[in-house]
Amino acid sequence: xxxxxxxxxxxxxxxxxxxxxxxxxxxxxxxxxxxxxxxxxxxxxxxxxxxxxxxxxxxxxxxxxxxxxxxxxxxxxxxxxxxxxxxxxxxxxxxxxxxxxxxxxxxxxxxxxxxxxxxxxxxxxxxxxxxxxxxxxxxxxxxxxxxxxxxxxxxxxxxxxxxxxxxxxxxxxxxxxxxxxxxxxxxxxxxxxxxxxxxxxxxxxxxxxxxxxxxxxxxxxxxxxxxxxxxxxxxxxxxxxxxxxxxxxxxxxxxxxxxxxxxxxxxxxxxxxxxxxxxxxxxxxxxxxxxxxxx
Ligand SMILES: [Zn+2]
Numbered sequence: 001x002x003x004x005x006x007x008x009x010x011x012x013x014x015x016x017x018x019x020x021x022x023x024x025x026x027x028x029x030x031x032x033x034x035x036x037x038x039x040x041x042x043x044x045x046x047x048x049x050x051x052x053x054x055x056x057x058x059x060x061x062x063x064x065x066x067x068x069x070x071x072x073x074x075x076x077x078x079x080x081x082x083x084x085x086x087x088x089x090x091x092x093x094x095x096x097x098x099x100x101x102x103x104x105x106x107x108x109x110x111x112x113x114x115x116x117x118x119x120x121x122x123x124x125x126x127x128x129x130x131x132x133x134x135x136x137x138x139x140x141x142x143x144x145x146x147x148x149x150x151x152x153x154x155x156x157x158x159x160x161x162x163x164x165x166x167x168x169x170x171x172x173x174x175x176x177x178x179x180x181x182x183x184x185x186x187x188x189x190x191x192x193x194x195x196x197x198x199x200x201x202x203x204x205x206x207x208x209x210x211x212x213x214x215x216x217x218x219x220x221x222x223x224x225x226x227x228x229x230x231x232x233x234x235x236x237x238x239x240x241x242x243x244x245x246x247x248x249x250x251x252x253x254x255x256x257x258x259x260x261x262x263x264x265x266x267x268x269x270x271x272x273x274x275x276x277x278x279x280x281x282x283x284x285x286x287x288x289x290x291x292x293x294x295x
Contacts, residue, residue: 099282130244151191172226
């Protein structure tokens with residue numbers, strides 16, 4: 001015969017508190033509640049719900065070997081479970097940390113990118129380069145073309161007036177092939193705009209078509225166009241003619257003051273959206289995992 005206490009509890013017989021004891025008699029187990037020296041018999045273990053009686057389970061009294069093994073097994077399970085839970089918690093925290101990192105980087109990028117885009121576009125618009133050439137007489141004209149990409153050109157004269165004529169690029173090419181001018185062609189970056197001095201005698205047939213009376217002229221030149229500039233009236237000799245260019249943005253790149261910023265912002269948001277979604281998923285996933293591990 002063996003007896004073991006499984007904890008404190010309220011006695012269903014007398015209502016007092018006592019130690020809930022299970023006695024083994026002849027291979028059967030019976031439940032008692034012990035109040036000091038008084039034992040109250042409750043009934044066979046299989047017919048009693050000890051959980052209804054128990055208040056505070058304890059393992060202070062010696063337990064049966066099989067039970068001890070069971071409890072030990074459960075303890076092992078508990079340890080394994082808590083270890084697993086710790087691993088899950090660490091994974092959950094890593095997920096949240098990685099998600100937060102990606103989120104912060106993405107937010108940082110979304111703040112920085114517009115400035116980068118703005119800087120890039122501003123620098124590409126504002127880099128104006130050019131050159132000036134001395135004009136001694138009115139026998140020279142300047143053929144301007146931009147075969148690589150369209151470019152905006154600003155032409156300015158100093159104490160001189162010029163006329164202009166826009167021609168197709170193929171006309172410009174035939175003029176270039178025919179010209180007697182030995183003067184070098186000048187390339188102006190960043191558009192690779194080209195300015196070639198030619199002799200007015202090379203373009204006799206076109207001289208009647210020149211028009212205007214400019215000291216300053218701006219034009220957007222496409223790759224299939226060319227511009228002839230002829231300083232026809234010099235107030236001082238020599239004087240100078242200057243050519244400036246800036247890279248021209250094409251298509252959607254065109255900096256239209258009001259539409260440019262939202263456009264680039266939406267592009268940035270679209271490009272960052274996958275990362276945002278990934279970051280948020282990681283954080284939510286990690287949080288759910290963490291909560292699950294705490295259950
Ligand atoms: Zn009792």
